[in-house]
Amino acid sequence: MNKEIMEVGRDKIAAIVKAWANAKKLVVFTGAGMSTESGLPDFRSARGLWKVGPESLATMAALRQQPDEFYFFYQWRIAKLWDVAPNQGHQALAALQQKGNMVIITQNVDGLHQRANAENVVELHGSLRTIRCLNCYAVYDSRELLPQYSTWEEDYRQGNYCYGDECLCSQCGGLLRPDVVLFGENLPDKAWEEAVKHSRNADFYVVLGSSLVVSPANYLPQLALQNGAKLLIINQEPTPLDSSATWVINSSIGSVLSAIKDKMFS
Ligand SMILES: [Zn+2]
Structure with missing residues (x-):
């Protein structure tokens, strides 16, 4: 004991x-x-990483208006999530x-x-284990949202990050979103x-x-x-x-x- x-x-x-x-x-x-x-890791405490507050990133408005920030935020969280047990x-x-x-x-x-x-x-x-298409509602494992190159976190810190095809539905090309409840939903x-x-x-x-x-x-x-x-x-x-x-x-x-x-x- x-x-x-x-x-x-x-x-x-x-x-x-x-x-x-x-x-x-x-x-x-x-x-x-x-x-x-x-x-x-608590994303709220990842100081200096986010250019804007996490609360304003977890919205549909951010997905539409600041997609690079939105996708990086969720890619970072999803990557960290699958790293822990x-x-x-x-x-x-x-x-x-x-x-x-x-x-x-x-x-x-x-x-x-x-x-x-x-x-x-x-x-x-909701869940960060899955993502879904805004257009056709297809559901995928959230790891599919992660960039397939290793320097994406560094690119973000340098201000060179752009979201890529991994953020688009492979069936219809629609934007993907995390399967979680966003602020305002x-x-x-x-x-x-x-x-x-x-x-x-x-x-x-x-x-x-x-x-x-x-x-x-x-x-x-x-x-x-x-x-x-x-x-x-x-x-x-x-x-x-x-x-x-x-x-x-x-x-x-x-x-x-x-x-x-x-x-x-x-
Ligand atoms: Zn789709």
Whole structure:
């Protein structure tokens, strides 16, 4: 048992495992903190790289008006994404899913749950694993969007970058876009409806790596609470729902989930 788990306490982990094992309808909600331990660089902190703010790049207007900036931004993010692997937390969660009925609702677009072989993943903000054509809606693996020469990042830094044919649909020549929700776009209807339905029916709700401040993260767990669900929050920082939670753990998601998994399978 490692230091972090010692601090959380054996009794607390045992109580959580008992409730987890007895849950009829388990829903796990994950935010950015879930992927931190994978070492995915935060694009907001890539200082000096972006000529304009990332928030103004993640829009359809940027795709139309500043396509070089838009495509470089997403190519950079997609390249970094495929460079990292699911972490201990993703792996433990996927293993725990084998124990029974679990739906994962995620705000992350990194696809790391699926790459850890998790199933029943509802992606509220879409996915960077795929891209699609604006014209014919053909869908491709997002790695197809990456330039086929090695100097593209350096070219961007030098101010010589132009987007190329990799950003065009090979079937119709239309512009490709990432399969994520851009600023100003609505959440995908189907994913949202699924998230609400599952949250409403949950009897055990687990929040991982979300500060629960921004909508819709601050809404879905409350649906579960209204249903009388037990709430477990694992997050580095306090959240507004801590006082409603059965258990709050301010510690590493990977360590805690691994401890839960080990006890569940022992
Ligand atoms: Zn097309």
